[in-house]
Amino acid sequence: MIFTTPLARFSIFAASLFFFAHTVTAAEPTPELLWPDGAPGAVGDEPLDKPTITIFPAPKDIANGAAVVVCPGGGYGGLAAGYEGDDVARWLNTLGVTGVVLRYRLGPRYHHPAPLQDAQRAIRTVRARAKTLGIDPERIGILGFSAGGHLTSTAATHFDDGEGKSSDPIQRESSRPDFAILCYPVISMTDEAMTHKGSRRNLLGDKPSAELMKSVSSEKQVTENTPPCFLWHTTGDQAVPAENSVAFYLACKKKGVPVELHIFEKGRHGLGLGKPDETVSAWPPLCATWMKERGLLTKK
Numbered sequence: 001m002i003f004t005t006p007l008a009r010f011s012i013f014a015a016s017l018f019f020f021a022h023t024v025t026a027a028e029p030t031p032e033l034l035w036p037d038g039a040p041g042a043v044g045d046e047p048l049d050k051p052t053i054t055i056f057p058a059p060k061d062i063a064n065g066a067a068v069v070v071c072p073g074g075g076y077g078g079l080a081a082g083y084e085g086d087d088v089a090r091w092l093n094t095l096g097v098t099g100v101v102l103r104y105r106l107g108p109r110y111h112h113p114a115p116l117q118d119a120q121r122a123i124r125t126v127r128a129r130a131k132t133l134g135i136d137p138e139r140i141g142i143l144g145f146s147a148g149g150h151l152t153s154t155a156a157t158h159f160d161d162g163e164g165k166s167s168d169p170i171q172r173e174s175s176r177p178d179f180a181i182l183c184y185p186v187i188s189m190t191d192e193a194m195t196h197k198g199s200r201r202n203l204l205g206d207k208p209s210a211e212l213m214k215s216v217s218s219e220k221q222v223t224e225n226t227p228p229c230f231l232w233h234t235t236g237d238q239a240v241p242a243e244n245s246v247a248f249y250l251a252c253k254k255k256g257v258p259v260e261l262h263i264f265e266k267g268r269h270g271l272g273l274g275k276p277d278e279t280v281s282a283w284p285p286l287c288a289t290w291m292k293e294r295g296l297l298t299k300k
Helices: 012-025 082-094 114-128 148-156 197-204 208-217 241-257 280-292
Strands: 003-004 051-058 068-069 098-103 140-145 179-183 229-234 259-264
Touching: 051 082, 051 114, 068 082, 068 114, 068 148, 082 098, 098 114, 114 140, 114 148, 140 148, 148 179, 148 197, 179 280, 197 208, 208 241, 229 241, 241 259, 259 280
Parallel strands: 003 259, 068 098, 068 140, 140 179, 179 229, 229 259
Antiparallel strands: 051 098
């Protein structure tokens, strides 16, 4: 476990210039429906019944074949789709990674497993379209913030190999992410001292059973097949305690899953990429180094 005190912000200024230049010049991609014929269990025909993905392709000159599905936070009741979604996809683009921002279904209109179905479908979709998108189907990750971090952890602990006989080619693909990045994530749904009760209520309803809460308490669902994970949190987070990340880290360590955790002393909840004057702004380069060391940024 790595407890991170103020760090040298190597190359952050240059990376920020690159990031903001790309933000200004890049054309805005268009959202597309995950299920053109209707999502499973849809209760209406409004935009909030229609989960989408928005694909931000990596610049061709630096594209390396990796892709990441991005899950914004919002307590399973809203989506911070700007600073925890589109901005993050553009940062991934600076690494040569294609960013795929997921707008998943939310409570109280939708409960589990709808958000997980959306995340799994996003992973399957990217994998099914890997060739046309210029993506390596074995380097597709998922990244999430807060409740989106919980969704990320759920996708990393609940997956399948696909439905081989399905008439839908997307459903034939595996929903297992190849790596996961969790940013100040909600993890436990059973531990009253650390769970985020608003997220739990929106995801599971007012009176979830003990069995249901355990099934989506990700620290209890880690196995040897959980993909490698990178986590970061702050001690100063008063909304979602850092114990959530610690519990998931320890569960991964116990099962032999490659895992890295950074805990910054200062910083409130919901900081996204961070600002240049904030210590947590060190997490993007730390994450990029982790990805590089795992061979995820190597052009093949």
